[in-house]
Amino acid sequence: MKHNKFLDNICLFLVFTFLFLPILVIILFSFNTSRLNIVFEGFTLDWYRELFNNTSLLIALKNTLIVAFVSTIVSTIIGTISAYGLKKYNFPFKRVVNELLYIPVVIPEIVLGISLLCIYTLLKLELGMFTLILAHISFSIPFVIINVRSVLENMDPNIEQAANDLGANKFKTFFYVVLPSLVPGIMSGAQLAFTLSLDDVVISYFTAGPGSNTLPLQVYSMIKTGVTPDVNALISIMLLIIFALLMISAIVNLRKLKYEVTR
Amino acid sequence: MKFDNKIFKFIFIVPVIIYSVFLIALPLLYIFWISFLKNDSYGGIINVFTLQNYIDIFADVYIKIFLRSFLIALGTTFICILISYPFVLAVSHKNKKIQQILMTLVMVPFLTNSLIRMYGFTVLLRKYGVINQILLNTSLINEPLELMYNTFGIMIGMVYTLLPFMILPLYSSVLTIEKPILEAANDLGASKWQTFKKIILPQTLPGLFNGSLMVFTPALGYFFIVDILGGGKIMILGNLIKNQFLTARNWPFGAAISVFLILITSILIWGYKKIGGKMDDLGGM
Amino acid sequence: MKKVIVKLENFSKNYGEKQVIKNINLEVYEGEFLTLLGSSGCGKTTILRSISGMDKPTSGKVYIDSEDVTDLDPSKRKVNTIFQNYALFPLMSIEDNIGFGLKMKKVPKKEIKKRVEAMIKLVHLEGYEKRKPKELSGGEQQRVSIVRGLINNPKVLLLDEPLSALDLKLRKKMQIELKQLQRKSGITFIYVTHDQDEALTMSDRIVILKDGNIEQVGTPEEVYEQPKSLYVADFIGEANVFNGEIIEKNEKNDVVKINNDVNILIASSNHNLGEKVKIVVRPENIKLIKESKTEKNLCGVIKEQIYDGAFTKFIINIDKLVIKALFIGNDKTFKVGDNVYLKWQVEDAIVVGK
Numbered sequence: 001m002k003h004n005k006f007l008d009n010i011c012l013f014l015v016f017t018f019l020f021l022p023i024l025v026i027i028l029f030s031f032n033t034s035r036l037n038i039v040f041e042g043f044t045l046d047w048y049r050e051l052f053n054n055t056s057l058l059i060a061l062k063n064t065l066i067v068a069f070v071s072t073i074v075s076t077i078i079g080t081i082s083a084y085g086l087k088k089y090n091f092p093f094k095r096v097v098n099e100l101l102y103i104p105v106v107i108p109e110i111v112l113g114i115s116l117l118c119i120y121t122l123l124k125l126e127l128g129m130f131t132l133i134l135a136h137i138s139f140s141i142p143f144v145i146i147n148v149r150s151v152l153e154n155m156d157p158n159i160e161q162a163a164n165d166l167g168a169n170k171f172k173t174f175f176y177v178v179l180p181s182l183v184p185g186i187m188s189g190a191q192l193a194f195t196l197s198l199d200d201v202v203i204s205y206f207t208a209g210p211g212s213n214t215l216p217l218q219v220y221s222m223i224k225t226g227v228t229p230d231v232n233a234l235i236s237i238m239l240l241i242i243f244a245l246l247m248i249s250a251i252v253n254l255r256k257l258k259y260e261v262t263r
Numbered sequence: 264m265k266f267d268n269k270i271f272k273f274i275f276i277v278p279v280i281i282y283s284v285f286l287i288a289l290p291l292l293y294i295f296w297i298s299f300l301k302n303d304s305y306g307g308i309i310n311v312f313t314l315q316n317y318i319d320i321f322a323d324v325y326i327k328i329f330l331r332s333f334l335i336a337l338g339t340t341f342i343c344i345l346i347s348y349p350f351v352l353a354v355s356h357k358n359k360k361i362q363q364i365l366m367t368l369v370m371v372p373f374l375t376n377s378l379i380r381m382y383g384f385t386v387l388l389r390k391y392g393v394i395n396q397i398l399l400n401t402s403l404i405n406e407p408l409e410l411m412y413n414t415f416g417i418m419i420g421m422v423y424t425l426l427p428f429m430i431l432p433l434y435s436s437v438l439t440i441e442k443p444i445l446e447a448a449n450d451l452g453a454s455k456w457q458t459f460k461k462i463i464l465p466q467t468l469p470g471l472f473n474g475s476l477m478v479f480t481p482a483l484g485y486f487f488i489v490d491i492l493g494g495g496k497i498m499i500l501g502n503l504i505k506n507q508f509l510t511a512r513n514w515p516f517g518a519a520i521s522v523f524l525i526l527i528t529s530i531l532i533w534g535y536k537k538i539g540g541k542m543d544d545l546g547g548m
Numbered sequence: 549m550k551k552v553i554v555k556l557e558n559f560s561k562n563y564g565e566k567q568v569i570k571n572i573n574l575e576v577y578e579g580e581f582l583t584l585l586g587s588s589g590c591g592k593t594t595i596l597r598s599i600s601g602m603d604k605p606t607s608g609k610v611y612i613d614s615e616d617v618t619d620l621d622p623s624k625r626k627v628n629t630i631f632q633n634y635a636l637f638p639l640m641s642i643e644d645n646i647g648f649g650l651k652m653k654k655v656p657k658k659e660i661k662k663r664v665e666a667m668i669k670l671v672h673l674e675g676y677e678k679r680k681p682k683e684l685s686g687g688e689q690q691r692v693s694i695v696r697g698l699i700n701n702p703k704v705l706l707l708d709e710p711l712s713a714l715d716l717k718l719r720k721k722m723q724i725e726l727k728q729l730q731r732k733s734g735i736t737f738i739y740v741t742h743d744q745d746e747a748l749t750m751s752d753r754i755v756i757l758k759d760g761n762i763e764q765v766g767t768p769e770e771v772y773e774q775p776k777s778l779y780v781a782d783f784i785g786e787a788n789v790f791n792g793e794i795i796e797k798n799e800k801n802d803v804v805k806i807n808n809d810v811n812i813l814i815a816s817s818n819h820n821l822g823e824k825v826k827i828v829v830r831p832e833n834i835k836l837i838k839e840s841k842t843e844k845n846l847c848g849v850i851k852e853q854i855y856d857g858a859f860t861k862f863i864i865n866i867d868k869l870v871i872k873a874l875f876i877g878n879d880k881t882f883k884v885g886d887n888v889y890l891k892w893q894v895e896d897a898i899v900v901g902k
Contacts, residue, residue, distance in 0.1 A: 008353035012365065015350045018423065019372045022383025025393055029386060037386050039396065078278050085275030100283040103291070105546040106476070107528055108484035110501045111521045114508050115290035118518075122293060138286040145279075146546035158635035161602050164622045165629045166700065167652035170271040176648075180639045192546075195370075201378040201487050202501075206508070216378040223382055223491055235379055242374045250367045254360060 023239060030232035037227060047233040054230050060218040061234060063129065067204075067214060068197040071136035076190040078137070079144025080182065084174070086145070087152050101142045112139060113206035120207065127209030135207035136197045143196065144189035151185030291525070298518035306512030316519035325503070325520075332499040335414070336482035339421040343429040343478050344471065346422070351434040352463070366434060373427045381420055381491045388416055388492070412494030420488040425481060429474035432544065436470025437463070473544050476535050480528050500524060550577040552614075553736050554599055554627075554704055559608035561594050561760075568594050570760040571608070576704070576738060581730050583739045583747040585783070586757035592740045595757075596706050599738065600629045613703050623652070627704040628697030632712055634689045636681035642692055643668070643677040649700040667695035670729070687718045694729065704736040711746065723750055744784045748772065756780050778900045781828040788834065788871045790827040794819055801894065810846050814897045826900050831874040833896035836862065836881075836888040845889040846871075853884055864888065 033042040388410040486501035507517025554576040597603040601622035671691040775781035796803035852863035
């Protein structure tokens with residue numbers, strides 16, 4: 001089938017321009033000599049130096065990363081064992097549990113945010129890192145479960161029985177045979193959990209406390225008064241790291257693809 | 264041995280039960296519960312049953328906010344569809360390698376925080392922002408354009424933030440169309456538009472509904488986009504709820520609006536399931 | 549007296565409302581190749597799974613080597629299973645797959661390596677040690693899965709239609725290989741299949757199952773030559789079936805009246821005078837002749853002649869009855885449309901009751 005390549009490329013160009021424009025602007029202004037993010041006046045690296053003196057910004061970055069890593073690890077572990085448990089075992093109200101798990105996926109984040117805020121208040125939990133991480137864990141778990149489950153569905157059930165037959169108990173079967181097979185699902189679940197955590201604004205807005213300011217919340221509070229260029233610098237560095245990580249994973253994926261094609 | 268199996272089962276099902284009960288069911292039930300209570304003037308809750316919160320929802324001011332929210336969400340969904348179709352089709356015409364690179368690139372901005380990207384837009388869109396500067400300097404306009412602090416700005420922000428949620432499911436459903444089918448259609452003399460209407464559209468319908476659901480519902484609640492790009496003059500459901508909980512401190516009324524939002528979501532999900540949508544597709548990767 | 553290695557005692561299994569195994573008793577002898585044969589849904593796999601422990605019987609007991617294992621976990625039973633789809637661990641190399649059982653038993657690494665090597669040699673897969681299962685052909689994968697079980701020196705190896713995923717030629721080859729492996733190792737094989745050819749060529753004894761009941765147990769010769777029921781006769785090999793009635797009982801023979809007023813002789817049976825019986829005659833035992841000297845031969849018309857290289861098969865119509873006859877080589881004596889008479893030895897007519 002003939003496609004109009006020219007139109008295709010224009011379309012791709014426009015969409016990617018749209019997607020990357022706000023990011024490119026931030027990167028551009030991180031090199032701007034002017035303190036105001038309005039006109040590009042000249043090139044400087046000052047803001048990158050200044051960044052390391054801005055303790056509140058660095059703390060916000062640290063918090064963001066702690067929340068993302070801890071919530072990803074915890075939700076990946078809980079999500080993985082839950083996906084397996086839900087597949088293997090029956091228990092009372094299993095159907096209800098299964099339906100409940102979709103709620104964080106489909107409900108507007110704001111509802112999840114305020115409902116967690118309410119329950120924290122009810123339980124007299126002081127808002128801070130703990131409540132923030134707990135909130136992130138709770139919206140990530142279903143995504144991990146769904147991704148692990150999709151791999152689990154395609155797994156040959158005989159493999160577990162074979163391991164059991166060859167003398168492995170349930171624990172050994174899980175760790176030697178099941179878990180390695182689930183790695184692709186676990187990885188994409190973890191990646192999704194990490195992305196969601198980094199991207200989240202709404203739920204963090206309601207569940208973070210004075211001591212747990214994250215980068216987006218910090219930027220949010222600065223927008224009205226004016227964002228300083230060192231924030232641009234920080235975001236640029238983060239973007240660079242994310243971009244590098246993504247490229248590595250893309251290259252790995254491509255290798256795998258190549259391997260499968262040539263075999 | 265029997266004992267071992269019990270421990271194993273315990274480890275594998277107890278966390279998910281605790282999680283779904285204490286972090287999903289209870290918080291939502293609690294919201295439901297307080298939506299029927301009264302609030303006192305100090306921001307507290309009085310244990311008196313009332314339906315007043317639900318009656319208040321139907322006041323003119325709020326009805327207007329609801330309508331605006333729906334229009335913005337609907338418009339966002341529609342624009343996302345219009346952008347996503349040509350985009351995913353263009354991507355699908357490339358070879359496998361390039362497809363993978365392009366789809367990874369779609370995810371890159373997604374990996375930076377959405378609020379930070381909104382901040383990037385303010386730099387671009389404000390009165391003397393980058394876009395207006397360029398247009399003024401090239402003398403295409405004489406007066407700076409009003410690109411934000413209005414519905415236009417909000418729509419840009421919404422479309423931008425939610426576009427990946429439309430692109431991803433649509434892309435995976437486009438992948439299910441087999442090339443020979445398209446070639447056959449072409450061979451049989453179908454025009455591009457006919458091919459789209461008769462083959463591509465029906466095949467991608469599940470992805471389209473999935474994407475629409477994942478764009479429409481969040482669009483009702485993204486208060487920060489409206490805050491940043493709408494300039495505080497415009498309100499949607501999300502801002503209303505946020506204000507009731509944090510500024511006005513009328514939790515019961517905020518809860519009632521949340522219940523209303525849950526209701527809308529449930530109806531949409533019901534419709535999605537009715538047309539054969541799979542719940543797992545909503546959270547897959 | 550042969551030693552009983554597996555015993556099923558009053559064994560029943562229900563899936564929900566449905567009873568798939570109906571109170572059977574079965575003894576498997578040490579070192580034999582026993583086949584559970586039956587069409588799908590007859591319960592053969594269920595029996596296998598309860599010996600391995602993957603399914604528990606609803607009632608009854610399972611003994612392995614005189615030990616009651618009814619409630620024992622599969623990991624603790626001294627039997628291993630070979631699965632239809634091989635069920636190799638996809639992410640482990642071939643040697644890790646084969647050594648898995650020993651690793652679970654905490655056998656020292658050095659010994660595992662030695663024994664894995666021996667197993668790989670046994671099935672001629674040298675050089676494949678580091679490969680992943682996906683990189684092997686179906687036949688190779690099946691060999692791996694068989695030695696993955698054998699390496700543990702099980703009391704019994706349970707094989708669940710292990711060759712059904714292979715193409716015909718490879719299947720024939722693997723049948724011989726399997727039989728040789730069994731003889732060399734001396735391990736008891738319990739083999740499940742729906743393929744009667746496979747059962748006949750490989751087994752020491754065959755158990756024919758129908759709807760959760762045992763129809764007949766016997767050596768391949770016994771079940772082929774002396775089927776106890778029409779079902780067995782029909783399931784194992786091809787069978788021509790005649791309905792008849794015993795009209796005379798002599799010292800050596802019974803006389804059976806079959807359709808068209810033709811009377812035939814059969815060996816003395818334990819059926820009574822006047823009883824309705826079914827007579828089975830195998831196609832290869834039927835001879836065709838052009839003219840009949842006696843009155844006792846059936847007469848029919850050749851409708852079809854099928855030549856498949858080694859054999860020629862005739863389809864003969866006698867009124868509404870369709871009879872098959874089989875000859876070695878390319879038989880050109882008869883052609884389609886010929887009137888022929890059917891003849892067979894008295895002992896080739898088998899009575900299978902009603």
